[in-house]
Amino acid sequence: MSSSSKRVRCDAEFPLKKDGTLYAADTVENRIAAIPNALTRMMDAYTGRDLTAGGDLNAPLGLTMTPNGDILTANGGDGKLVRTTPDGSQVKSVLVDGIGKPAGAGNLFSLAISNGGHTVYFGNGGANTLNRVALAQTAP
Numbered sequence: 238m239s240s241s242s243k244r245v246r247c248d249a250e251f252p253l254k255k256d257g258t259l260y261a262a263d264t265v266e267n268r269i270a271a272i273p274n275a276l277t278r279m280m281d282a283y284t285g286r287d288l289t290a291g292g293d294l295n296a297p298l299g300l301t302m303t304p305n306g307d308i309l310t311a312n313g314g315d316g317k318l319v320r321t322t323p324d325g326s327q328v329k330s331v332l333v334d335g336i337g338k339p340a341g342a343g344n345l346f347s348l349a350i351s352n353g354g355h356t357v358y359f360g361n362g363g364a365n366t367l368n369r370v371a372l373a374q375t376a377p
Contacts, residue, residue: 254323267294292319309321
């Protein structure tokens with residue numbers, strides 16, 4: 238497939254930065270794509286630009302934005318949450334689902350942060366549960 242016809246594969250969660258940048262998980266390429274001017278864009282952004290790729294990302298599925306603008310990613314490939322700064326630096330990864338082989342095994346998705354900004358909620362498809370972890374545990 239040529240790069241001009243390639244599209245980002247992502248789930249239904251698209252954090253939107255105040256400046257209009259939309260973030261999307263690209264599970265196949267192990268990256269977070271940033272699409273500038275998403276609300277006003279009149280032309281195709283194709284696959285966007287890499288905010289971050291590789292590193293601790295392992296089949297990213299869900300995304301959410303922390304109160305300070307960092308992106309939290311749920312890895313479907315290893316059961317970890319990965320925290321990335323707005324400049325693309327991966328600063329912390331935390332194992333939150335060690336069930337399955339490999340750990341996580343495509344189970345993590347659907348991230349949300351509580352209104353107070355202290356708790357991250359995530360869906361675990363393998364266990365069919367809604368779980369939570371303190372946002373502070375994901376901080377560098």
